[in-house]
Amino acid sequence: MGEILSAGSIEGVVRKDVPERVISRLPIYLQTVETIAATGQTTVSSETLATRSGVSPSILRKDLSQLGRPGRRGVGYSCQDLAATLRSFLGLDRAQNVAIIGAGRLGSALADYAGFRGRGLRLSAIFDIDAAKIGTTIGSLTVTDLAELAAWDEDIDLVVMAVPASAAPAAAAIAADAGVRGILNFAPTVLETPDTVRVRQVDLASELQVLAYYSALDSHAGTSEEHSN
Amino acid sequence: MGEILSAGSIEGVVRKDVPERVISRLPIYLQTVETIAATGQTTVSSETLATRSGVSPSILRKDLSQLGRPGRRGVGYSCQDLAATLRSFLGLDRAQNVAIIGAGRLGSALADYAGFRGRGLRLSAIFDIDAAKIGTTIGSLTVTDLAELAAWDEDIDLVVMAVPASAAPAAAAIAADAGVRGILNFAPTVLETPDTVRVRQVDLASELQVLAYYSALDSHAGTSEEHSN
DNA sequence: AGTTGTGAAGAAATTCACAGCG
DNA sequence: CGCTGTGAATTTCTTCACAACT
Numbered sequence: 001m002g003e004i005l006s007a008g009s010i011e012g013v014v015r016k017d018v019p020e021r022v023i024s025r026l027p028i029y030l031q032t033v034e035t036i037a038a039t040g041q042t043t044v045s046s047e048t049l050a051t052r053s054g055v056s057p058s059i060l061r062k063d064l065s066q067l068g069r070p071g072r073r074g075v076g077y078s079c080q081d082l083a084a085t086l087r088s089f090l091g092l093d094r095a096q097n098v099a100i101i102g103a104g105r106l107g108s109a110l111a112d113y114a115g116f117r118g119r120g121l122r123l124s125a126i127f128d129i130d131a132a133k134i135g136t137t138i139g140s141l142t143v144t145d146l147a148e149l150a151a152w153d154e155d156i157d158l159v160v161m162a163v164p165a166s167a168a169p170a171a172a173a174i175a176a177d178a179g180v181r182g183i184l185n186f187a188p189t190v191l192e193t194p195d196t197v198r199v200r201q202v203d204l205a206s207e208l209q210v211l212a213y214y215s216a217l218d219s220h221a222g223t224s225e226e227h228s229n
Numbered sequence: 230m231g232e233i234l235s236a237g238s239i240e241g242v243v244r245k246d247v248p249e250r251v252i253s254r255l256p257i258y259l260q261t262v263e264t265i266a267a268t269g270q271t272t273v274s275s276e277t278l279a280t281r282s283g284v285s286p287s288i289l290r291k292d293l294s295q296l297g298r299p300g301r302r303g304v305g306y307s308c309q310d311l312a313a314t315l316r317s318f319l320g321l322d323r324a325q326n327v328a329i330i331g332a333g334r335l336g337s338a339l340a341d342y343a344g345f346r347g348r349g350l351r352l353s354a355i356f357d358i359d360a361a362k363i364g365t366t367i368g369s370l371t372v373t374d375l376a377e378l379a380a381w382d383e384d385i386d387l388v389v390m391a392v393p394a395s396a397a398p399a400a401a402a403i404a405a406d407a408g409v410r411g412i413l414n415f416a417p418t419v420l421e422t423p424d425t426v427r428v429r430q431v432d433l434a435s436e437l438q439v440l441a442y443y444s445a446l447d448s449h450a451g452t453s454e455e456h457s458n
Numbered sequence: 459a460g461t462t463g464t465g466a467a468g469a470a471a472t473t474c475a476c477a478g479c480g
Numbered sequence: 481c482g483c484t485g486t487g488a489a490t491t492t493c494t495t496c497a498c499a500a501c502t
Binding site: 274275276290291293294299300301302303304305306 | 459460461462463464
């Protein structure tokens, strides 16, 4: 009974509450350590892993210390162990069922996005409310009426919301009623959901506007034509 | 003489260095205040604006206090003024030229994304390196060889990187050489760029994995079949 | 009276620096 | 000897609470 990850689930590892800030960095570490493992390296130092992940070594060590499995002092972290621990910690041992709501341009593109499989995510349905789209095929999936989400034969864990802002709140309510646990929202609206449903916001225009700020800032800093070179 | 925003630029407003955390909230406020203004309201309180933007009133007031234009005590903020101030502050007075690199599924979908215009962003080109794609049309744009980015007739301010992870670093280098100021990176790789180029990362799989964590967490909290209802 | 702007307090995140271990 | 794990110091962010102003 020293085994912590016995059931291939989170069991026993999640005791302290880990801040969301930390959680949001773990997938990056997972991605990085998998890339490093793919080159044949068996261990990796906090220095290397941190640099390749875009964070400082101390923050990386603090983060990893939270998940229970220690690295080896003088050596570093075992790539295999670390990847397995991260996957388990993130709840990726069993693939999460993901549905896309919105079979427009963006939804269709995301449906074909290769980055799901192999990352612990299984795209299992795509929904829309537009009769013209229902029944059409995207990749290996058939677009289904959103009304059928609640009765879908596989429980949907997560939803990618790829509908216009005006349609997002109603769709979110349907998803929440259906027992969905998380929504990744591409619509530029703050969604109100019961606290059983966590929302993460991805707003393309906002991100670009942040970049625009720095772009304009630089233009004014060096008012003359060129900096130097 | 007294006019601060005379040249329709940032001039004089940007003195203190504003933390990126704050900057990244401003587009949300802009979005919210525009929505409110569209309903005909002329002023809005920090309470309302904050709630609709998903932040606390105090943080909203702190954020807005940084941009110089005060609200009216006892009344709130003028929707028109605030929107104009935010746009100006973010460098959106002149539309930023945006290019998409990568004319695959995602790049194509983003190219058609309606959310650019009216948000101070002008999509002005889409590039790829695949000869089969170059010359094809997406929306009103023709896919162009990435090699032509450097000599493009309009200066590209910002780039949306929608290429596979393996191709991203090379494409980022080309963009950086061409004088691009910001990259919104959809590829799951940390990009190394000169500090003239700011990168913001949007990783779909990572976002879903964060949601997966909370999803799995809940599953273990309430072990029995249903909540109630 | 009502709502902003803002110091001061409090909380959270990050970095430091080094003890502890392999 | 090298690298992790971690308390303590530091920095950053958020909230509080109220004076200032319309």
